[in-house]
Amino acid sequence: MNWYNYSGVMISSGSGDPSDGDFVQLYESSAALPDWTKKEIDLFPYAGEIVYIAFNYRGDFSHAWLIDAFCVSSSFLPGDINEDGTVDISDVILCLRMSIGLPVTVESVEYPAPYENGLIQRADINLQDGVNISDVILILRRSIGLD
């Protein structure tokens, strides 16, 4: 007999009150898992936003759901705007375009200004004043190994 009902992770970038209906599902377990299972959920679409994360268990004398070692971590490489794992001249060009408000294309998707938070977070390498020529210079220095 399968006692699984529902275990899911939800996120809201609006209200933290579930009754307001802002939470959307990030992850749903397909079944009750027999052992500890490491699960990573990509929060990139919410980068730079204040979010509420909810663990949603539904069941009545149903399966058990235990959560341990929960953490939110940042694993992006500052300056790697196109997320290809290195900071190179293509990131410099993207940063230059962003510094003057031109559309940028990352993984075949064009992003016009105003840019999404994840892009800004990767391009604003000095963490101040948004994306401007200072970030372009810093990314250029990093791309040629000076920093």
Ligand SMILES: [Ca+2]
């Ligand atoms: Ca890159």
Ligand SMILES: [Ca+2]
């Ligand atoms: Ca900056």
